[in-house]
Amino acid sequence: MQALHFLQALARIARAAPKPAHSARTRQIRHAAYASMAHSSRSSRRTWSRALLHRLRQRQRPGRLLTVRRRVRIVTPITSRPEEPARAETLRQLVPGGRGMEYCNLLEETADYVQCLRAQVQLMQTLLDAFSS
Amino acid sequence: MDLCESNGLEKRNGDRIDPQLIPQFGAPIGMVPVSGAGTGTASPFPLWPGMPNLSNPIAEPFNPGMLNQSSNKFPYSGVLPPGLPNFPSEPGFIERAARLSCFSANAGFNGLMNNSISNQAQKGELNSMNIGSGSSHGNQLKNQGSIENNSETNEGAEDKISNGDNANANGDSSQNDSGSKKRKRTNQDGAMGQGQASMKSQEEAGKQTSESKKEVDNSGSKNTGKNGKDAADVPKGDYIHVRARRGQATNSHSLAERVRREKISERMKYLQELVPGCSKVTGKAVMLDEIINYVQSLQRQVEFLSMKLAAVNPRLDLNIETLLSKDILQGRGACSSTVGFTHEMFHSQLLPSQPGLLPPGLPGMLNPSDPFRRAINTPLSAMNPFKDPNPQMSTTWQDELHNVMSMNFATNPPLSTQEIATKPSDGFQL
Numbered sequence: 001m002q003a004l005h006f007l008q009a010l011a012r013i014a015r016a017a018p019k020p021a022h023s024a025r026t027r028q029i030r031h032a033a034y035a036s037m038a039h040s041s042r043s044s045r046r047t048w049s050r051a052l053l054h055r056l057r058q059r060q061r062p063g064r065l066l067t068v069r070r071r072v073r074i075v076t077p078i079t080s081r082p083e084e085p086a087r088a089e090t091l092r093q094l095v096p097g098g099r100g101m102e103y104c105n106l107l108e109e110t111a112d113y114v115q116c117l118r119a120q121v122q123l124m125q126t127l128l129d130a131f132s133s
Numbered sequence: 134m135d136l137c138e139s140n141g142l143e144k145r146n147g148d149r150i151d152p153q154l155i156p157q158f159g160a161p162i163g164m165v166p167v168s169g170a171g172t173g174t175a176s177p178f179p180l181w182p183g184m185p186n187l188s189n190p191i192a193e194p195f196n197p198g199m200l201n202q203s204s205n206k207f208p209y210s211g212v213l214p215p216g217l218p219n220f221p222s223e224p225g226f227i228e229r230a231a232r233l234s235c236f237s238a239n240a241g242f243n244g245l246m247n248n249s250i251s252n253q254a255q256k257g258e259l260n261s262m263n264i265g266s267g268s269s270h271g272n273q274l275k276n277q278g279s280i281e282n283n284s285e286t287n288e289g290a291e292d293k294i295s296n297g298d299n300a301n302a303n304g305d306s307s308q309n310d311s312g313s314k315k316r317k318r319t320n321q322d323g324a325m326g327q328g329q330a331s332m333k334s335q336e337e338a339g340k341q342t343s344e345s346k347k348e349v350d351n352s353g354s355k356n357t358g359k360n361g362k363d364a365a366d367v368p369k370g371d372y373i374h375v376r377a378r379r380g381q382a383t384n385s386h387s388l389a390e391r392v393r394r395e396k397i398s399e400r401m402k403y404l405q406e407l408v409p410g411c412s413k414v415t416g417k418a419v420m421l422d423e424i425i426n427y428v429q430s431l432q433r434q435v436e437f438l439s440m441k442l443a444a445v446n447p448r449l450d451l452n453i454e455t456l457l458s459k460d461i462l463q464g465r466g467a468c469s470s471t472v473g474f475t476h477e478m479f480h481s482q483l484l485p486s487q488p489g490l491l492p493p494g495l496p497g498m499l500n501p502s503d504p505f506r507r508a509i510n511t512p513l514s515a516m517n518p519f520k521d522p523n524p525q526m527s528t529t530w531q532d533e534l535h536n537v538m539s540m541n542f543a544t545n546p547p548l549s550t551q552e553i554a555t556k557p558s559d560g561f562q563l
Binding site (some may be wrong): 010025026030033086103104107108110114115117118120121124127128131132 | 393396397400401403404407408417418421422424425427428429431432434435436438439440441442443444445
C-alpha cells in the first residue's frame with residue numbers, strides 16, 4: 001500500500017508537464033514519500049500519521065498557515081515530566097505529533113514510525129537502483 | 134478429620150480456600166495417588182465454586198495412569214496422611230488451581246492435577262504426562278504446563294513451597310502464608326513472564342481479597358494483559374488487577390508507576406529490536422540516544438534518496454508506469470487501468486511462451502522489472518495475496534499486448550496515469 005501510493009505519486013510528479021527545478025522536484029518527492037508513509041495501512045491508525053498528514057497539508061497551503069495552526073493540546077505540560085530521560089524532547093521533535101503524547105505512547109509511536117521509515121527508505125533505494133541500472 | 138485439618142489449613146491460609154467446598158471433596162478423588170488418603174488433596178480443590186465435577190470424572194482417567202507407575206514415584210503418598218508438613222504445598226496448588234480454574238473446569242483439573250503431581254513427585258517421570266495434558270488445554274494451561282515442566286521454574290515455584298521437594302522443609306514456609314503468596318508471585322513473575330499478569334488478575338478475581346488493586350486502562354496495548362483477559366472471568370470489569378509485591382508500597386500511585394514503568398521498559402525492548410545494533414546497548418539513556426540517531430539517519434536518508442530520485446526523474450515516466458501496472462496487478466488484481474501497461478507483465482509471463490512478441494525496445498526494461506517486483510513486494514509483504522489472478526489475466530492481455538505494440542508508448546501512458554491518479558486517496562495533493 002505504501003509502495004503503491006508512492007509509485008503513483010512519483011508517476012504524477014514525473015508527468016508534470018513543465019519540468020520543475022531540481023529542488024522543487026526534490027521537495028515534491030519528499031512530500032510524496034512522507035504522504036505514502038502516512039497512508040500505509042499499518043500506520044493509518046497511528047497518531048504520527050495523522051500529525052504527519054496535517055503537517056504536509058499545512059505546508060501545501062501556505063496561505064492558510066496562520067489560521068490552521070492550533071495550539072498543541074496540553075495533555076501534560078511538556079517541561080514537567082521528570083521521569084523522562086533528557087533526550088525525550090528531541091525524540092518528540094523528531095516523531096511527528098510527538099509533542100502531545102506521553103512518554104509511554106511516544107515510544108510506541110516511535111517504533112511504528114521507525115518501521116515505516118525503514119520501509120520507505122528501502123523502497124526508494126530499490127527504485128533508485130532499478131531506475132539507474 | 135481430613136476435612137478438619139484441611140479446614141484448619143485453610144483458615145491459616147486466610148481467605149484463599151472456601152470451606153464450603155470441602156465437603157465435596159470428602160469423597161476420594163483422583164488425587165488419591167498423590168496422597169493415598171486424600172488428606173492433603175482435599176484442600177487444593179475447594180477453591181472453585183464453579184467446579185462441581187471434581188470427583189469422579191477426573192479421577193478415572195487419572196487413576197490408571199497414576200497407578201501404573203510404581204508407588205515409589207509418589208513419595209508423598211505416605212507422608213501426606215500425617216498431613217501437616219505437606220499442607221504448605223497446597224498454596225501452590227491453590228494458586229495454580231485458581232489460575233487454571235478460570236480456563237475450564239475439568240480441563241483445568243486435569244492440568245492441575247498433573248501439575249501438582251509433577252511438583253510433588255519426581256519431575257522427570259511426570260513431565261511427559263504434564264506435557265500431554267498441558268497441550269490439550271490451550272494457551273494458559275500450556276503456559277502452566279510448560280512452566281511446570283521447566284525445572285528451574287518448578288524450583289522457583291516450589292521454592293517457598295517445598296524447598297526442593299523436601300516434605301519437611303515445607304513446614305517452614307507454611308507459616309508465612311501471605312508472604313509466601315507474594316513471594317511466589319514475584320518468583321513466578323520472573324519465571325513466567327508475560328502470562329503472569331493475566332494469572333494475577335484471575336487470582337484476584339477469584340479470591341476476592343481486599344488487597345490493593347490497581348485499575349489500569351484496559352484498552353492499553355499492554356501485551357501481558359491480553360493473554361488472560363479473554364479467558365479470565367474478571368467480574369470487576371475493565372481493570373487489570375495488579376498485586377503489590379512483597380516489600381513494596383501498596384499505594385495506588387506506586388502501583389500505577391510500576392505498571393507504567395513496565396510498559397515503558399517493554400516498549401524500549403521492542404525498540405531495541407527494531408534499531409539495528411542495539412542489542413548490546415543497555416540502559417535507557419544510551420538506548421534513547423541510539424533511537425534518536427537512527428530516526429535522524431533514516432530521515433536524512435529519505436531526503437537524500439528523494440534528491441537522487443529527482444535527478445533520475447526524466448527517465449521515470451515509462452518505468453514507473455510499468456512498475457505501477459505490475460504493482461496494481463499484484464496488489465489488487467485490478468486490470469482496468471492497466472490497458473496500456475501490460476507489456477511488462479507479458480514479458481514476465483509470456484516470455485517463455487511467446488518470444489516473438491518482444492518489441493525491440495522493451496527488453497531493456499526487463500532487468501529492472503524483476504528486482505523491482507521483488508523490491509516492491511518486500512515492503513508490501515502484507516499485500517500480496519493476489520498472485521494467482523495473473524495467469525488468468527494473461528489471455529486478455531494478449532489482445533492488449535497487440536494494441537500496445539501497435540500504439541505509441543508515449544501516447545498511452547499519460548491516459549492511464551490519469552485513471553490511476555484519480556484513484557488514490559484524498560490526502561495526497563500536488
